Amino acid sequence: MVDAMEIQELDDETLLDLYQQVVDHIHFLDSSIIEVIEETEDEEGDSDE
Amino acid sequence: MSNLEHYPIVSEMKGDRDYIENYELETDKGTKRMKERFYETAATSLNQFIYDKRKNYVLVEKALYDEIARRFPLLMPVDSSEVYEKMNHTVSDLLYLVQLNSNCSNSFKLKIDYIIASINDLTSLEDLNQKINFFIHRFKEFGIGLNISDFTYTMFTEMYMNTFFENPDYDAVKETFEDIYFKCPDIKLQLKMNLKNIVEKYDKQLGEYVILLKNKMMNDYSIPPTTDIISHYVQNRFELGDGMATDAYYNTKAFIDGKKKIVDYLEGSTTRVKIYNSFALNDDYYSYNDEEKKLYNESLMSFYLTLNELKKFYKYEFILQDLISFYKDKASAKGAYTSKKKEIEKEEKKRIALNNQYKKACGIGFLAKVSPNKQKFVMLQMNNHIRHLRDLYQELDDLEIRYQVSNLTDSSSIYDLFLVSLSSFAFLEKCFQTEGFDTIDLEENIVEYLRFIYNPNNSFLRKVNGLVDYNITDIVADKYRLLNVDVTAELIQAENIDSTLQDVQFINLIQNIERSKITLSQIHNLCRMHEIIVKSENE
Structure with missing residues (x-):
């Protein structure tokens, strides 16, 4: 995604802004994970719609 | 971004x-x-x-x-604290050199007065002995070897110091002290007056040592003999102060340590805009052209330095008021001082006579006869006489500063008045016993006072006549209004100066950083980096 050379060439402000964006993005990904609850096979009351 | x-x-x-x-x-x-x-x-x-x-x-x-x-x-700037510490040491030494060259008495210059002043009602026997020891040690440094003949102010001081010179150990002296105490409860006072008497006796030699010390210091610091010492001190002090103010490390640390919020100081921040505008006469600093901004910034820089000194002036103003009142009564000062000195001379002769009577009653001298009753009688007389002498010397101290002030002229500045106060250690001792000066000791108070008097930024004191009705607050406010700084006298009165100083300090910090080797933007980046690293270390 970003190689070591590229990182070293970033100026200080860009490095910091990029870091913040990546951290924020990881938080976004974490908050987007969906909790999937497995349903049991033989549930009653299942109707065709 | x-x-x-x-x-x-x-x-x-x-x-x-x-x-x-x-x-x-x-x-x-x-x-x-x-x-x-x-x-x-x-x-x-x-x-x-x-x-x-x-x-x-x-x-x-x-x-x-x-x-x-x-x-x-x-990226973090290098910590130059060691360099500044060394410079500070030099500046302190130069201030001492200024004092050696001043109108302070020799005993004040050589710090002997501090030893004597430190003996009071609360001084323990152990402390008293340490102080006497230190006093003798200092005189040895001056090339003056004190012995028992210097401690014959009264028969009691002689008794005490006989034991002291034989064996200064606490236990030996304690026994003598207890023996003397009931005959002379004022033994501490008498020893204190004996020390003062020694100072007067050796004043000429102390003066010679002061010259020696001054020359040695000038040599050590490679200062040419024709140099104006005050200017030299002021220059060094300015360089140290300016160096520290524009130091990249100190300024960065202030933000990294959280003492100040970097976002408040960046271009465009609400706080920054508000404060810059608050001192602009048109309330809009950002409408100024480059030349106007330059003048504004120069004025604010000078205003900041002046306000710092004004704040200290308020602290010491009570001294000035005393001196002005002394000047107003100057007519009788010289006569009263000379007359008091003559009176003391007479009473000192009586003291010597009492000592001689005591010696005779002890059987010492030609045709002397031992008489215990006569001894007791003379001892009693001596105790009363020393108290009388103490009162006379206190009166002399009060008259001395008045006498010194009377030598000023009607055109003397406030600075001249403050300088005259240095001629009387007793006067300064009294001043710094008042409320507000008790968090540090007398010597530290006096050093701070000297730093105030010889500060490079108190030019307003040198130019204002001290003996007419002055109002420094109005004078400073008017000056800076003329330099287009929006300030009123009310904003810089003693009660309000702190909050005004806080705002001016805000601008001054930005100016110092702009003159330094680091920018606000770089400091901002360092703060962000530091925050990230600390957060990671805490996780």
Whole structure:
């Protein structure tokens, strides 16, 4: 995604802004994970719609 | 904020967001069961997408963090505290040199007065002995060897010091002290007056030592003999102060340590705009052209330095008021002082006569006869006489400063008045016994006072006549209004000066950073880096 050379060439402000964006993005990904609850096979009351 | 749009990773993150936000988790086709299964599958698939992406971003985060952690110590300015400490030591020595060259008495210059002043009602026997020891030791440094003949102020001081010179150990002296005490409860006072008497006796030799010390210091610091010592001190003090004010490390630390918030100081911040505007006569600093901004900034820089001195002036103003009142009564000062000195001379002769009578009653001298009754009688007389002498010397101290002030002229400045106060240690001792000066000791108080008097930024004191009705607050406010700074006398009165100083200090810090080797932007980056590193270390 970003190689070591590229990182070293970033100026200080860009490095910091990029870091913040990546951290924020990881938080976004974490908050987007969906909790999937497995349903049991033989549930009653299942109707065709 | 930097422009990151062209970085592939940023586009990728944007793509992730779009994908996730638009991802179909539900369908409206099929049965309820089919819909639930659809949801399960979709969610699982989305989660897998997120996990895979996350793994990569975590690696990127680490790589970026490692670079931040690598750069931070390289970008952080170097700590030059040791250099400033050395400079500060030099400045302190130069201030002492200024004092050696001043109108202070020899015993004040050589710090003997502090030893004597430290003997009071609360001084323990152990402390008293240490102080006497130190006093004798100092005189030895001056090339003056004191012995018992110097401690014959009264028969009691002689008794005490006989034991002291034989064996200064606490236990030996304690026994003598207890023996003397009931005959002379004032033994501490008498020893104190004996020390003062020694100072007067050796004043000429002390003066010679002062010259020696002065020459040695000038030599040690390679100061040419024709140099104006005060200017030399002021120059060094200015260089130290300016160096520290524009030091990149100190200024960065203030923000990194959280003492100040960097975002308040950046261009465009609400706080910064508000404060800059508050001292602009038109309330709009940002409408000024470059020349006007330059003048404004120069005025504010000078205003900051002046306000600091004005604040100290308020602290010492009571001294000035005393001196002015002494000047107003100057007509009788010289006569009263001379007359008091003559009176003391007479009483000192009586003291010597009493000592001689005592010696005779002890059987010492030609035709002397031992008489215990006569001894007791003379001892009693001596105790009363010393108290009388103590009162006379206190009166002399009061008259001395009045006499010194009477030598000023009607055109003397406030600075001249403050200088005259240095001629009387007793006067300064009294001044610094008042409330507000008790958190530090007398010597520290006097050093601070000297730093105030000889400060390079108190030019307003040198130019204002001290003996007419002055109002320093109005004078300073008027001066800076003329320099287009929006300030009123009310804003810089004693009660309000702190909050005004706080705002001016804000601008002064920005100015100092602009004159330094680091920018606000660089400091901002360092603060962000520091925050990231600390957060990571705490996790």
